Amino acid sequence: MGKIMGFLEYERMNKKAEKATDRIKHYREFHTPLTKREQEEQGARCMACGVPFCQSGAIMNGMVSGCPLHNLVPEWNDLIFRGNWKEAYMRLKKTNCFPEFTSRVCPAPCEAACTCGLNQEAVSIKGNEYAIIENAYQEGYAKARPVKVRTGKRIAIIGSGPAGLAAAELLNRRGHSVTVFEREDKPGGLLRYGIPNMKLEKKVIDRKIRIMEEEGIEFVLNCNVGKDKKGATLIKEYDRVVLTCGASNPRDIKAKGREAKGIYFAVDFLKSTTKNMEEGTYISAKNKNVLVIGGGDTGNDCVGTSIRHGAKSVLQLEMMPKPSLERNENNTWPEWPLVLKTDYGQEEAIAVFGKDPREYQTTVKEFVKDEKGQLKEVVLVKLKSEVEKKSGRRMMAEVPGSEYRVPAELCLIAAGFLGSEEYVAKSFKVSRNERTNVSTQENSYRTNCENVFVAGDMRRGQSLVVWAIREGQEVAKEVDADLMGFTNLIVQ
Incomplete structure (x- = not known):
């Protein structure tokens, strides 16, 4: 590496996010990229570690550690530090067909496995990737290269x-x-x-x-x-x-009253907004109490989208216990860190409503509808972890007597596929x-x-x-x- 001790000289810098109360007024990407010089300094933080776990893509404890594409991360980190942006693009494209997508939506298992992350913040691999591909488009490196010879197949x-x-x-x-x-x-x-x-x-x-x-x-x-x-x-x-x-195939929720109007799968809700926003025919959360079932990325997207619609309130349910703030002893590096993460939608909910929208160890027991069949509220129940007698597996079971009601005119099911x-x-x-x-x-x-x-x-x-x-x-x-x-x- 060109800057052997760069990780000691430079601190991690991320793309700057627009203020939550401002970005909820639009549906555009809301991060401002670093300058080229700042991004080159981020490349200098790569440690030249003996084993680059960032590009391993290994499965540890059932979770991926490092990039499944085996991106040549240390190589293009070094190249952008040296200002060789075109060569960095060529190394990135060698393993990744679509860095313009992954640098935006990938959860970055590469950063979770970064050796630098053991004692300080990980190298900003995802941000470096974004800078490389966007520079390539700006400079014309990412242009079409039509095939000259066809096989006939x-x-x-x-x-x-x-x-x-x-x-x-x-x-x-x-x-x-x-x-x-x-x-x-x-x-x-x-x-x-x-x-x-x-x-x-x-x-x-x-x-x-x-x-x-x-x-x-x-x-x-x-x-x-x-x-x-x-x-x-x-x-x-x-x-x-x-x-x-x-x-x-979206995973459904089996509960009494599921046939009520106002219950949608998350992907249908998100598709409706993206596809029909200009026509005004999308599934709207405006002035509604919104319940999001599912604590993953899609659930977070539903939270952020509902807030942009102008929802009255947003509640997000997660069946599992709240993750810890730091790694547990049985979740060692370079495994994927099972720690609490607060994504953009939750940040926006905190800014708008004053609290985190997530409710842990909770699920829906009943959907309650009005005389017209429209969802008006839900009965929620708390959950606890216990061992199932027949299988011996640990399961989440209802806590007797823990039911309570919350208003909800719109329910979005984001329970996976x-x-x-x-x-x-x-x-x-x-x-x-x-x-x-x-x-x-x-x-x-x-x-x-x-x-x-x-x-x-x-x-x-x-x-x-x-x-x-x-x-x-x-x-x-x-x-x-x-x-x-x-x-x-x-x-x-």
């Missing part, structure tokens, strides 16, 4: 989320003709309609899609494969088919496992159906954007080898 990719886009980019780069089918009106999958503009403005997706189109990738939109077009037809028309439809959608699997006659994910052969992305492959959340279940990109890259390599008898695609 045709590949259909079903779904345009990060896994599908990653597979498309690599297979097109190899010279295959790639067509991406998307059931929505615009490409991007959950990047488009499952993540609010505050975290990922859609012009960022559009910018990358234009480049992919210039490079020869075809996008067929408003085509719901399995309904509008049969799987058997695509298998006949294309040499290979790759399924990347995501884990699209269960797996792939059945109609797509049936259309291609691919088998699914007990978790309803599409089954594959061991150490492979090949399904039981000839010439049909699967990757991303549709294969592994709900996961991080970096895992989706990695699987998209790996399935591209396997498909290429299957078509050509060998592959020269490089996947780290």
Whole structure:
């Protein structure tokens, strides 16, 4: 490294966030990037540690430690410190198809595994990544590079989320003709309609899609494969088919009164806002008491979006106990830290309502509706951890007599996803496992159906954007080898 002791000389600096009470007035990204010089100093904080856990992507205690894409983090940290921004971009793109997405929405397991983070704040890896890719667009490094020689092979990719886009980019780069089918009106999958503009403005997706189109990738939109077009037809028309439809089945809440009006899945609520805000036909939280069920990233997005709508109040439920402020002894570095995190939506709720919106060890026992069938309040119940007699597993159980009522005219279910959608699997006659994910052969992305492959959340279940990109890259390599008898695609 060029600055061996840089981590002692420079303190961590993050992109500056707009004040919470100001940013809730709009739906744009709200962080101001550092100057180029400041970002170069952040690159200098990389320690040249003997084992760069930041790029390991290892599974520890069931959680990922470091980047699943194996990004060459120390290398491009050093390069930006030296002011070699173009070379930093080339090293970043060597492992990551979409740094413009990951630098905005990834929870940064790389930073959680940073050696510098043992005794002080971790290197600002995510911020450095953002600076590299945005500089590349500004300077013209990230422009389209159309393929000059085609193989004559045709590949259909079903779904345009990060896994599908990653597979498309690599297979097109190899010279295959790639067509991406998307059931929505615009490409991007959950990047488009499952993540609010505050975290990922859609012009960022559009910018990358234009480049992919210039490079020869075809996008067929408003085509719901399995309904509008049969799987058997695509298998006949294309040499290979790759399924990347995501884990699209939202987990429901089974409670009395679930049929009440005013209860929505989180992804439908977020999609409605992103897609219909200008027309004013979105699901509105304005002047309503909002209940968000689920304490994860999607639940936080619902909190932030509801506040921007003008909600009267926002309450976010989490079934599990409140995490500690610091690592427990059994959660050692470089494992993912199981500590309390307060995200942008919760910060905004604190600024607007004066308190953290999260209520831990709590769930819904009953939805109460008025005479018109509209949700008006919910009955909540506290939970405690206990061992189930039959299975011996530790479960969350209701605390007798702990029920209480809160007003709620809008309820948003952000309890995660269960797996792939059945109609797509049936259309291609691919088998699914007990978790309803599409089954594959061991150490492979090949399904039981000839010439049909699967990757991303549709294969592994709900996961991080970096895992989706990695699987998209790996399935591209396997498909290429299957078509050509060998592959020269490089996947780290």
